[in-house]
Amino acid sequence: MARIMSLAEAVAENVRDGDTVAMEGFTHLIPYAAGHEVIRQGRKDLFLVRMTPDILYDQLIGVGAARGMKFSWGGNPGVGSLHRFRDAVENQWPRPLEIEEHSHAAMANAYEAGAANLPFAMLRGYIGADLPKVNPNIKSVTCPFTGEVLAAVPAIRPDVTIIHAQRADRKGNVLLEGIVGVQKEAVLAARRSIVTVEEIVDELSPPSPNSVVLPTWAVTAVTHVPGGAFPSYAHGYYPRSNAFYIRWDEIARDRETFTAWIKENVLDARPEDYARHAAKTAAKVA
Amino acid sequence: MTDFTPTEMMTIAAARELSNDDVCFVGIGAPSAACNVARLTHAPGITLIYESGTVGTKPDVLPLSIGDGELCDTALFTVSVSEMFRYWLQGGRITTGFLGGAQIDRFANLNTTVVGPYDHPKVRLPGGGGAPEIASNCGRIFITMALSKRGFVEKLPFVTSMGHGEGGNTREKLGLKTKGPTRVITDLCILEPDSETKELTVVSIHPGVSRERIVENCAWPIKFAETVIETPAPTETELSVLRDINARTKKAHEGTGPGKEAA
Numbered sequence: 001m002a003r004i005m006s007l008a009e010a011v012a013e014n015v016r017d018g019d020t021v022a023m024e025g026f027t028h029l030i031p032y033a034a035g036h037e038v039i040r041q042g043r044k045d046l047f048l049v050r051m052t053p054d055i056l057y058d059q060l061i062g063v064g065a066a067r068g069m070k071f072s073w074g075g076n077p078g079v080g081s082l083h084r085f086r087d088a089v090e091n092q093w094p095r096p097l098e099i100e101e102h103s104h105a106a107m108a109n110a111y112e113a114g115a116a117n118l119p120f121a122m123l124r125g126y127i128g129a130d131l132p133k134v135n136p137n138i139k140s141v142t143c144p145f146t147g148e149v150l151a152a153v154p155a156i157r158p159d160v161t162i163i164h165a166q167r168a169d170r171k172g173n174v175l176l177e178g179i180v181g182v183q184k185e186a187v188l189a190a191r192r193s194i195v196t197v198e199e200i201v202d203e204l205s206p207p208s209p210n211s212v213v214l215p216t217w218a219v220t221a222v223t224h225v226p227g228g229a230f231p232s233y234a235h236g237y238y239p240r241s242n243a244f245y246i247r248w249d250e251i252a253r254d255r256e257t258f259t260a261w262i263k264e265n266v267l268d269a270r271p272e273d274y275a276r277h278a279a280k281t282a283a284k285v286a
Numbered sequence: 287m288t289d290f291t292p293t294e295m296m297t298i299a300a301a302r303e304l305s306n307d308d309v310c311f312v313g314i315g316a317p318s319a320a321c322n323v324a325r326l327t328h329a330p331g332i333t334l335i336y337e338s339g340t341v342g343t344k345p346d347v348l349p350l351s352i353g354d355g356e357l358c359d360t361a362l363f364t365v366s367v368s369e370m371f372r373y374w375l376q377g378g379r380i381t382t383g384f385l386g387g388a389q390i391d392r393f394a395n396l397n398t399t400v401v402g403p404y405d406h407p408k409v410r411l412p413g414g415g416g417a418p419e420i421a422s423n424c425g426r427i428f429i430t431m432a433l434s435k436r437g438f439v440e441k442l443p444f445v446t447s448m449g450h451g452e453g454g455n456t457r458e459k460l461g462l463k464t465k466g467p468t469r470v471i472t473d474l475c476i477l478e479p480d481s482e483t484k485e486l487t488v489v490s491i492h493p494g495v496s497r498e499r500i501v502e503n504c505a506w507p508i509k510f511a512e513t514v515i516e517t518p519a520p521t522e523t524e525l526s527v528l529r530d531i532n533a534r535t536k537k538a539h540e541g542t543g544p545g546k547e548a549a
Contacts, residue, residue, distance in 0.1 A: 078315070179355075246539075
């Protein structure tokens, strides 16, 4: 059964130095508040996993919390590069970053394999592409029925997966809706999971089309963090701050401005600060 | 005739490639603009799919990112990313993929991974995302990119997604039954692979563009087809639809929330 606890407790109990950590969210419901708590608690040597690492992983890489990253597309969507990620790969600052690179199709299949308790995933993929030449974790299998050669990648089995969702009830059942990404697969593939939510309610409202429910017995910890996905968005609660994504390009371009930003807004800030930002965003749009 | 920019010509020429019957996997940026202009002009019945899982979406403004809420709000339905890649893309249900890239070679292979050696890159780009499988699993591929020597290169440092490989029958030899890239739409001209060699060849030149300018902006000795036509200039309707959606998009993205506060 999921335990309902504070964000600080959830991170302290479930995220350990050296862990393989997936913080998923496909543009939507990215668990920023939880990621910042990981930075505040000083976790190190993490192996980060995510299909679309964007600003949050740029921050974790920039503070030196990551020893490596498995990913399929690393950029600031619609804006440009992740400068802290590039600085780590191109100049080994603040430390070298081991990368394991896949395609989206392979990562999505690898999460499903993890959730399904299989050792690997197969797909009709990577045909004519160079990634298999540089990633020894892309191999091939031959279909025992047709003889077709297919791509194979290892299942993703994070030590801990962290996601953000709209609602949980008091028992710890969790509901997500809108663009649901690979969050369900990532939670079910992991040994432990933390879900931050906008609201804790007496009863989950009837699910909308394409909503996902994670039952309490499949989740480790649930924590109430309104605005926990900001500056990404929570469908039905607040929109994405595109302005922040655009502004991040300036902040992250330079090591000094990045470090100053992290100190002011993450290391010296508290989880409650998110509620304030999200409320402001919602008020502007309404 | 109203004046138009090369980028507007590129977007409109790309939009014209699509029809009502297309089920189209849309890349962000120029492909997204082209697909939505097609939907708002001659192809109102087109099905647009974004890799975030939105199917049959009809955004009023162009998404900054492939997972914007606008795409889900206006979609016929939304699925998980795993289902998108397994059932819909790999299942062969998508007729057309629309891609862009940082670099392309003469056989329409694309690079969005690294410039320089993979282990010690000069420039680390975002990576392939959905492109490697979009390129092989969609019925055919359109590519849209501005023509420049930096982008249209003699040899790719890294093949992120295969177009026609080494040319000729590379795709068939690898067991692919899909067509691969059939049109490359640039800001100066349109290219198609030669039917035998699969080398990209100029088939249409945009109004006011000289052959010399095309040659100067491509890093390989670019070939022209025997018959080259002039791309019809954008119509008033096409231009006004494109400019309207760009204006709505700009306004919407300026208005989405504080940028100065902490995240």
